[in-house]
Amino acid sequence: MKIIPLREDVSLKRSIDQGTEKQRQSVVSILQDVKERGDAALRHYTNEFDGVDLPETRVSAQEIEEAYTAVSDETLEIIREAIDNIRDFHERQVQQSWITTKEDGTMLGQKVTPLDAAGVYVPGGRAAYPSSIIMNVVPAQVAGVRRIVMTSPPQKNGKLSDIVLVTANELGVKDIFKTGGAQAVGALAYGTETIDPVDKIVGPGNIFVALAKQLVFGTVDIDMIAGPSEVAVLADRTGKPSYIAADLLSQAEHDPMSSAVLVTDNKELAEKVSEEVTKQLETLPKKDIAKASIDDYGAVYVAETMEQAVEAVNELAAEHLEVHTEDPWAILPQIRHAGAIFLGENSSEPVGDYFAGPNHVLPTNGTARFSSPLNVEDFTKKSSIISYSKEAVKNNGRKIAAFARLEDLEAHARAVEKRMEEYND
Template identity: 65%
Template sequence: MKIVTKRDRVSLRRRVDQGTEEQRAIVQSILDDVKANGDKAVLAYTEKFDAVQLEDYKVTKEEMEDAFASVDGEFVEILEEAAANIRSFHQKQSSQSWFDTSEDGTVLGQKITPLEAAGVYVPGGTAAYPSSVFMNVIPAQVAGVERVVMVTPPGKDGKVPDGVLLAAHILGVADVYKVGGAQAIAALAYGTETVPAVDKITGPGNVFVALAKREVFGDVDIDMIAGPSEIAVLADDTAKAHEVAADLLSQAEHDARSSSVLVTTSQALAENVQTEVEDQLKSLPREDIARRSVEDYGMIIVCDTWEEAIETVNEIAPEHLEVITADPIQELGKIKHAGAIFLGPYSSEPVGDYFAGPNHVLPTNGTARFSSPLNVDDFVKKSSVISYSAQALQKNVDKIARFARLEGLEAHARAVETRKERWK
């Protein structure tokens, strides 16, 4: 993990995979095929890409119950407690419809309506992610979404990992389908004989999932096009090097393109963390992935002043930001751009990933400059409500008509002026 100064560092390399022309063409053909041929296409692609033949790809009630029975009871309790924490946090985000009445009888307001159906993509591959189930499903449920549909790739045995099914079971998600990749996104967006179409798709996935989400946006809504995971640690000389190194590696093990950055004013901490990262890498089960990550996208930036360190962090706009300083609360107001902010030495990033309650679906690749974590508002619509009284229109009709004509829209002006006949 290289040590640089702010003056010497180059901008962190963009890590959102836009896909090749060939990949984009493959994704488009899959979307078109599933849209036209439904289940037949889904099952064919599942056999082709996941190497498993399925006759029916909906998870049965018995499979859900078997998963629940097969998992250690203590782990069930941990998941249930985590789900309760996440639900409690998101319940505080709920918005209410509101209406404002004026003396002249005008009523203006905003009506909050939950989406009718949401689709959640839970990644498969080298690991199982019950946490992804919680973080995507719970805000939708809190928002009042009537129907939540979950898709996740099957393993070679044609099954879904027990942990993922257990998380779905805990939340009461009954519509779970063994399908992944672009074909899963197509099924959610357009519907098949088995999978009902949804209004919004959330959840991370590989490049084919990301490209598919990009293509179906407009037919349905999506949460974001997420890049690989990232963490920045803002630390002074009170931080412990072995803790900082462990936190940096917690993201590096996700993906060879994950980014882990330490920003500090302490040369001693920088050197100690560099040594610790190398030492800890040697014992990681996912050493190869983590090592490629820290070598290609890892960095320790030593700044001359604390103001420069804060500026650097805001330039990075990281997905996860840990502030490990003598007084982390004091720094909070200075942080402008970060998906999630972890304050103090006891707020290690995995605390937020799994248990504390805030959502771990976060903006990546600098998009924290203008984006927010997945939240309850992502699963509702807001409709404006306008009820003008006769008194209000009579008072303002000429102003509205003049405004319309200023924009060259005569029909707009006449639409309000025709009401003048009511007052003759």
């Protein structure tokens, strides 16, 4: 890995592919086609892009039953335990409606209401991501979303992977469809003959899925536009090079554009981690992907002080931040920007990806400066409650009318004064 002295003129940020104009126009065309032709368009694009001719996109009960025969009891138990852990964490995020009463009889409050329907996009084709299903479905269920629709591109055999089907079924997802790409996003946003539209679309995807989510935003809500995965490790002299190297590579194997960065105030550790990364790369099954990531988007930055190192990771605002220092809890109050913070040498990033409980759908590309992991609140909306009393109108009506006239809104002022006239009779 490249070892770079951390100076004021060194930026840890990187630019992310936002798609070409040709890709954007392609997505616009696909979305319009789905809006106009519905299921016929879904079948057309599934045939064109996935090489599968599917007369029926809905997953059948028989397909789910068959999937269970291919999944071991041990795997099923792991999936169930992961679901329990993740559900337990998210149940602690639930917000309640509330009302407060003032002395004059005015009642004010907030009503928390779950969304009616959510769409979960699950990447598919050659890969299977059961963890993505759990992380997107559980917070929606805990929030109380009534209807959850899942879409995923089919494999060449015209089916979804066994582990994807089993995981969805263990979560109780009933509406599962074999369609992916921008066309699936369009179906979730606009609806087709077989897929009813939803209120929010969540889940990761390729550049076409990301562009489609951007374009349908406003018709529906979306979770975020996720970029390539990234990890930053903050370490002092006590960090273990083999652990840190392994954790950097755990992100690098995701994608050639994944980012893996170490920031440390110790030059000796920097050199040892760089050597260890080279060593561990040799035996990785996805060596080519990980090496491309490390070569293009990996680096070790050496700061002069830990304070400078902390400021650098705050500037980076990474999706995942691991803290390998002598006292990571002492560092925690100084961390302002990170999607998820992993404290201590035993808290490797994959622990959060699969099993611990917090959500792994996290802000990327510096957006942790202003956004949060996917959570229960993302699947709710809040309505303000206002019940103004007669006494409150008497006491405050003139002030409200005066405020309205400050903005030259006479009808606003008169609406309040109509009550005042009656109450003062």
